[in-house]
Amino acid sequence: MKMTTNSIGRKVPVSVPGWGKFSPYNGPASRLDGQYQATTAQICSRVNPASRDKVVPSLREAIENTGLSDGMTISFHHHLRNGDAVLKLVMDTIEEMGIMDLTLAPSSLTDAHDCVADYIRRGTVRRVSTSGVRGEVGKAISSGELEIPAIIRSHGGRARAIEEGSIAIDVAFLAAPTCDQMGNLNGLTGKSACGSLGYAIHDARHARYVIAVTDNLVQYPLHPFISIPQVYVDHVVRVNSLGDPSKIATGAARLTKDPLQLRIAQNAFDLIKASELLAPGCSFQVGVGAISIAVASDVREYMREKGIRGGFCVGGIGGFMTSMLEEGLFEALFDTQGFDASVTDSLLKNPSHIEMDVSWYANPFNKGCIVNNLDVVVLSALDVDLDFNVNVLTGHDGILRGASGGHSDTAFGSSLCIIVLPSYREGVPSIVDRVQTVVTPGETVDAIVTERGIAINPRREDLLLLGRKAGLPLRDIEGLKRETEKVTGIPDPVEFDHDHPVALVEYRDGTLIDTVYRIR
Amino acid sequence: MSNPMRSMLYIPGNNPGMIQQCSFYGADSILLDMEDAIALSEKDAARNLVSHALRSLDFSDVYMTVRINGADTEFFEKDLEKIVPSKPDAIRLPKTQGMEDVKHADELITLLERENGILEGTISLHAMLETAKGIVNAFSIATASPRVRALTLGGQDLAADMGIRRTKEGTEILYARSAVVMAAKAAGIMAFDTVYIDISDLEGLLQESIMVAGLGFTGKAAIHPSQVPVIHQAYRPDEKDLRKAIRVVRAAREAESKGIGVYTVDGRMVDGPVVTQAHRVVELARISGMDVEGADLK
Numbered sequence: 001m002k003m004t005t006n007s008i009g010r011k012v013p014v015s016v017p018g019w020g021k022f023s024p025y026n027g028p029a030s031r032l033d034g035q036y037q038a039t040t041a042q043i044c045s046r047v048n049p050a051s052r053d054k055v056v057p058s059l060r061e062a063i064e065n066t067g068l069s070d071g072m073t074i075s076f077h078h079h080l081r082n083g084d085a086v087l088k089l090v091m092d093t094i095e096e097m098g099i100m101d102l103t104l105a106p107s108s109l110t111d112a113h114d115c116v117a118d119y120i121r122r123g124t125v126r127r128v129s130t131s132g133v134r135g136e137v138g139k140a141i142s143s144g145e146l147e148i149p150a151i152i153r154s155h156g157g158r159a160r161a162i163e164e165g166s167i168a169i170d171v172a173f174l175a176a177p178t179c180d181q182m183g184n185l186n187g188l189t190g191k192s193a194c195g196s197l198g199y200a201i202h203d204a205r206h207a208r209y210v211i212a213v214t215d216n217l218v219q220y221p222l223h224p225f226i227s228i229p230q231v232y233v234d235h236v237v238r239v240n241s242l243g244d245p246s247k248i249a250t251g252a253a254r255l256t257k258d259p260l261q262l263r264i265a266q267n268a269f270d271l272i273k274a275s276e277l278l279a280p281g282c283s284f285q286v287g288v289g290a291i292s293i294a295v296a297s298d299v300r301e302y303m304r305e306k307g308i309r310g311g312f313c314v315g316g317i318g319g320f321m322t323s324m325l326e327e328g329l330f331e332a333l334f335d336t337q338g339f340d341a342s343v344t345d346s347l348l349k350n351p352s353h354i355e356m357d358v359s360w361y362a363n364p365f366n367k368g369c370i371v372n373n374l375d376v377v378v379l380s381a382l383d384v385d386l387d388f389n390v391n392v393l394t395g396h397d398g399i400l401r402g403a404s405g406g407h408s409d410t411a412f413g414s415s416l417c418i419i420v421l422p423s424y425r426e427g428v429p430s431i432v433d434r435v436q437t438v439v440t441p442g443e444t445v446d447a448i449v450t451e452r453g454i455a456i457n458p459r460r461e462d463l464l465l466l467g468r469k470a471g472l473p474l475r476d477i478e479g480l481k482r483e484t485e486k487v488t489g490i491p492d493p494v495e496f497d498h499d500h501p502v503a504l505v506e507y508r509d510g511t512l513i514d515t516v517y518r519i520r
Numbered sequence: 521m522s523n524p525m526r527s528m529l530y531i532p533g534n535n536p537g538m539i540q541q542c543s544f545y546g547a548d549s550i551l552l553d554m555e556d557a558i559a560l561s562e563k564d565a566a567r568n569l570v571s572h573a574l575r576s577l578d579f580s581d582v583y584m585t586v587r588i589n590g591a592d593t594e595f596f597e598k599d600l601e602k603i604v605p606s607k608p609d610a611i612r613l614p615k616t617q618g619m620e621d622v623k624h625a626d627e628l629i630t631l632l633e634r635e636n637g638i639l640e641g642t643i644s645l646h647a648m649l650e651t652a653k654g655i656v657n658a659f660s661i662a663t664a665s666p667r668v669r670a671l672t673l674g675g676q677d678l679a680a681d682m683g684i685r686r687t688k689e690g691t692e693i694l695y696a697r698s699a700v701v702m703a704a705k706a707a708g709i710m711a712f713d714t715v716y717i718d719i720s721d722l723e724g725l726l727q728e729s730i731m732v733a734g735l736g737f738t739g740k741a742a743i744h745p746s747q748v749p750v751i752h753q754a755y756r757p758d759e760k761d762l763r764k765a766i767r768v769v770r771a772a773r774e775a776e777s778k779g780i781g782v783y784t785v786d787g788r789m790v791d792g793p794v795v796t797q798a799h800r801v802v803e804l805a806r807i808s809g810m811d812v813e814g815a816d817l818k
Contacts, residue, residue, distance in 0.1 A: 259745030263544045451544040471809075486578065487540060 001501065003515075008389065008441055012512035013501060018127060018148035022504070025513040028412050028444050032364065032509070046209075046234060053181045055217065055236045059093045062235040063171070066209040068094070071126075072170035073103040075207060077200040078132075079175070079187055079337060083247030084112045086175040086213050089239065091119055101126040105167050107158060107199035107358070108132040108403055112243070120146050129167055131155060132403025133393075133503070141502050142399040144518040150400075150503040152393060152439075152516075155199070155336070156362025156369060156409035157508040162206045163359065163366075166510065172207035174200045174233075175242045179214035180222040183233025187338075188225055188348045190216030192242035193249060195338020195347055196317070197227040201357035204232040211235045215242045225348060227355055249341030253318055255297055256290035260422055263451040265294030267473065268378055268420050269302070271447055271454055274470035275416050275463060277375045278302060281311040284330070285377040285410055288318040288339040291420045295378050296320050303329045314361070314370050315377075315406060317353075322346040325353060334370055336361040336406075362409035364508045371406070371413030379407055379440075381419045383430045386477055388442030388457050390419055391435035393505065396428045398494035398519045400503060404439050408508050411444040416463070423450040423484040428491055431481040436494065438514040439505055448477060455480050495520040524804055525549045525583055525739045526755040527748045528672075528712055532557040533566035533586075539573045542582070545745040546752075548807070549583035554599060555590070555614050563595050567602050574606035585646060587612040591621060597628065604632035610644035610669065615677070617653045622664035629667065641667055646712070650674025651681045655696045658703030671704040672741070673697060675714030686717075688724055690731070701736040713740040722750050729754030756808040757801045765805075766812065768798035 003011045006024035015021045056062040068074070074094075076087045087106065094102070104125045109116060114136035119125040121140070128150040133141060141150050153161055161167040176185035177192040187197040192215055204210050210233045217238045242248070256262060268291070272278060284299065286292035297320070303310065310330040313321045317335040319342035325333045326346070334356040338344060346353045362371045371377075381390045382402055390411075395401040411417040421430045431448070446463060448455040453475035456464050467474050475483075496517035503516035529547035531538050533554040542550045552573070558566045570586055586608045588599035592615070603611060613625050625645060633640050645667045649655050655678070662671055675693050679686045686692065697713065704711035713732040716725040729740055729751045740751050757765070768785050772795045775783045783790055806812045 257746060259545050260541050262745070263546070451541065483578070 006511070006513065008387070008438060008513070010438060010514045012515050013504065016149060016501075016504065019151065019504075023511045025441070025507045025511040028441055028507070030509070031511065052220075054183050054230075054233060055181045055238060059090065059211075059213070059237045059239070060097065062211045062237045063090075063093060063097065065235060066171045066211070068099060068171050070099055071101045071103075073105055073168055075167075075169045075172045075203050076106040077174060077197065077203060078106060078108040078110050079194040079197055079200060080112070080192065080243050080248045081194070081250070082111045083192075083243040083245060083249075084110065084175065085241060085243035086173065086239075087113055088115045090173045090213070091115065091124065095119070095122070095124050100124055103127040103129065105129040105169060107155070107203070108405070109134065109137055111135055112247070113137060117145070129153060129158075129161070131158060131405055133400040134402070138400035142516070142519050144497075144500055144502055146502065149501045152404050152503055152505045154362065154404045154408045154439075154506075154508045155358050155406045156364055156371065157404070157506050157510065159202050159359035159361075159363040160365050160508065160510060161506075162202060163363065164510070169203060169207035171209040171211060172200075172203040173211050173213060174204060174228070176212040176214040176228075177242065178216045178218055178222060179212050179236055180218050180220040181236060182220050182230040183210075183212050183236050184220070184222040184226045184228070184230045185212050185214065185233070186222065186225045186227040188227075188344050190214075191245050192216070193341070193344050195344045196335040196355045198336030198356055198358050198361060201228055202359050204228045205357075209234050211237060213237050213239055213242065215239055249344070253288050253290070253293055253320070253340065256294050258290065260451050261291045262294055264420050264422060264449060265291050265298060267451070267454055268295045268418050268449045269298035270470065270472055271418060271449060271467065272299065272376055272416065273302065274466045274472055275376070276466065277416055278308060280308055282308070283311045283373055283375045284313050285315040285374055285414070286321075287316060287378070287380060289380045292378050292380065293318065293320050295420070296324070300324055300327075300329060314356075314374060315410065317343050319343060322350075322353065325350065334361070362406055362413070362508070364409070364412070369409075369413070371410045374410060374414035376416045376418070377410040377414040378418050378420055379411065381421050381430070383432055383435050384419055384421065384445075384448050385432050385435040385442070386481065388445040388448065388477070389435050389438040390440040390442070390445060391437045392439050394437045394516060396491070396494070398436060398496060400516060404505070408440040408444065411440045412508065417444060417446045418449055419445055419447070420449045423452050423480065424488045427488055429481065429484045429488045431477060431484060437505060437516055441507070441513065448480070450480060452480055452483060524755070524800070524807065525710065525712075526804070526807075527742050527751045528585065528739055529742045529745060529748055530557065530715070533570040534558055534562045536569060536573075539569065540577065543579040545748060547582065547742060547745070547748045548739065549585060549609075550579065551585045551587055551612060551741070552608075553587045554595075555587045563589070567595075567599055571602045571606045574603075574608055583610070584608045585610040585612050587614060587648070590615045591624060600625070600628050600632060604629055604638070604643060605636040607638060608643065610646050612646040612648055612672065614648045614674070615650055615654070616647040616661050617651055618657045619660045619664035622647060622661055622668060626665040626667050643667070644669035646670040646672055648672045648674050649696075649700055650677035652678070655699050658699050659706055662703045662707035662709055668707070668709060670710035670712055671700050672712040673700045673714045676717070688728075690728065697732065697735055697737070705736060710738040711736065713737040715741045715743045716747065717743070719744040719747065722746065725750050726754060752808060755804050756810070757805045759810075761801055762805045762810060762812070765798035765801035768795060769802055772798070
């Protein structure tokens with residue numbers, strides 16, 4: 001495989017058998033020059049206009065109708081989180097039908113998808129393109145069981161890849177918590193309710209065939225809330241269950257009591273405050289990690305105290321954010337993915353809680369994605385390096401165990417991107433000379449916040465000045481690293497087989513930012 | 521002037537994770553506990569861990585105290601032998617009943633300081649009063665050795681010793697609190713109040729902290745990091761007091777430079793104790809993150 005070095009010094013292939021040619025990453029805005037051309041999949045009518053019912057008796061029959069055959073590309077969404085049973089149900093049916101060599105292009109793979117490792121081993125799946133890889137699938141790919149390297153894409157990058165045809169979905173299998181017989185569907189009601197269907201909406205628009213799989217078939221027309229209208233759906237298949245509701249609809253994450261996490265959150269909040277971005281109309285994104293929620297809690301208190309009303313929150317939405325919306329601390333919530341069950345009701349009842357498809361959220365090459373309007377984003381990381389590069393993909397053992405998600409998208413779009421993480425986890429330092437895998441380039445990261453202090457990217461001289469003015473515990477990143485290593489020592493590096501790439505990490509613009517190798 | 525110690529956070533001496541991170545919890549001082557928090561079977565492990573941590577970790581400018589086991593236990597001497605060479609800022613002596621207890625510990629520590637090449641008197645003693653006898657002897661304990669730099673009240677054990685029940689109002693230990701503060705002030709040393717057990721009741725903690733700060737305690741023990749900012753809040757001067765304190769400090773400095781002995785601020789005579797108090801208010805304001813501009817802190 002011919003390799004080249006990209007602009008941040010990472011070796012990436014220029015051509016990959018089974019995928020084709022790639023360009024090396026060359027800066028976060030290098031392809032935003034208007035030269036980018038998108039080709040959109042053409043959708044033509046295949047449904048009998050006289051039909052008033054798209055329900056097909058079995059999944060197998062629906063698949064047969066699509067003409068799915070060896071080598072095609074199929075997609076799934078991961079809105080059912082760790083409770084999803086649809087991917088396995090569909091894949092088992094496909095295996096029974098003897099279809100092989102598929103490209104599996106789900107929006108992400110969760111802990112519910114360990115079975116994918118078996119489909120890889122049996123040859124049902126030959127290529128994988130996803131945002132996240134964990135558990136058995138991560139181990140299988142990292143040990144080289146997938147002949148063609150997997151492609152890891154950010155949420156915005158996947159939306160872009162679908163629109164440009166890099167991911168040409170032949171059949172999208174969309175778990176539909178509620179659906180009518182013509183294929184109008186949503187994720188808000190039914191026993192498998194999961195919230196927003198932001199990823200599924202995009203797949204539905206661009207796939208050649210769309211099969212809605214539901215365990216809650218309702219009388220036509222579904223109302224009042226339709227996430228994906230019937231115009232995109234070819235077939236509807238009714239099944240007994242989409243998965244385990246207890247894992248689909250998890251409870252809202254609680255505010256942490258862990259003093260270390262609270263310390264980190266306090267430092268992050270102090271930095272946000274110092275940045276002077278928490279002003280009327282501000283926009284904000286946090287994840288649902290414990291530290292992120294603690295930061296959100298501090299932001300909430302501050303906004304209450306100062307009487308600040310923000311513009312909007314965005315992203316994967318957890319219960320904490322909906323409570324801030326209800327309280328009137330923000331004008332609107334843009335929701336591409338619910339993180340817990342408590343947000344589902346809000347989306348149904350609160351008109352200011354807006355379901356948003358993933359291209360709207362983060363596609364770098366549309367006419368304006370929402371991440372570009374973000375003021376502050378707080379993100380977690382597995383580890384970071386002296387160049388502020390962030391790894392959210394490979395663990396300390398070098399094995400794939402994370403997800404690109406909206407990390408690089410929001411880092412690029414936001415005015416202030418803060419990475420929060422403890423200085424070490426289980427004795428292994430979090431700040432290293434060079435992260436194993438770059439997902440988000442350091443040139444889009446503004447600060448690394450740990451319990452030991454705050455390292456501001458030297459590119460942000462303005463933020464450094466504000467931080468000094470506010471008396472923040474500012475540290476240079478090398479100092480933080482050295483201090484941590486006094487406690488942890490320096491771990492031996494993981495050994496990789498650099499002749500065998502197992503995964504390619506795409507930056508959101510489609511260029512390659514890094515390569516993951518087989519572990520020895 | 522050393523930083524006021526508003527909070528003293530208990531950290532179990534056998535918990536390496538918490539020990540490693542304790543200096544990030546925001547407490548002014550840390551108490552690594554080898555006594556009540558540690559099961560008998562864990563005493564050796566805690567002693568080794570605390571000693572090693574003190575020698576190898578950087579706790580920044582956090583004041584480090586170790587609570588050893590009492591002189592009535594088999595662990596007392598072993599604890600001192602291991603901990604003194606690790607040079608904590610202070611050693612807390614539990615169940616101090618009278619001046620003899622202090623003198624006994626003082627002699628052993630002095631010996632161990634000599635043996636280990638540590639300047640005599642480097643390590644302070646904090647005497648913990650948690651029996652009726654200890655409370656009655658508070659002043660003689662406080663003055664038994666120059667090494668004693670603080671009296672600390674142990675409310676739970678005191679209640680057990682007296683056969684009374686602790687209440688949130690704390691009326692039952694009001695005398696003990698007052699006695700400890702009075703003795704400490706008379707001896708010119710610090711006084712730490714006992715712990716607030718209900719870690720979920722931060723409002724109750726705040727009320728109690730305001731009360732003990734009002735009694736004159738220089739600080740209060742915390743058993744969970746979440747209690748630390750609440751205790752600090754109780755010691756945060758109000759804005760009006762701070763502005764007045766700054767005026768006093770500035771007037772004192774001006775008077776000193778001009779050689780004036782008697783002067784007034786806001787129409788009132790200012791003397792030495794008022795200036796001392798003003799300095800303390802300014803210092804508390806500074807560590808509370810308040811704007812102390814104009815106080816010309818050096």
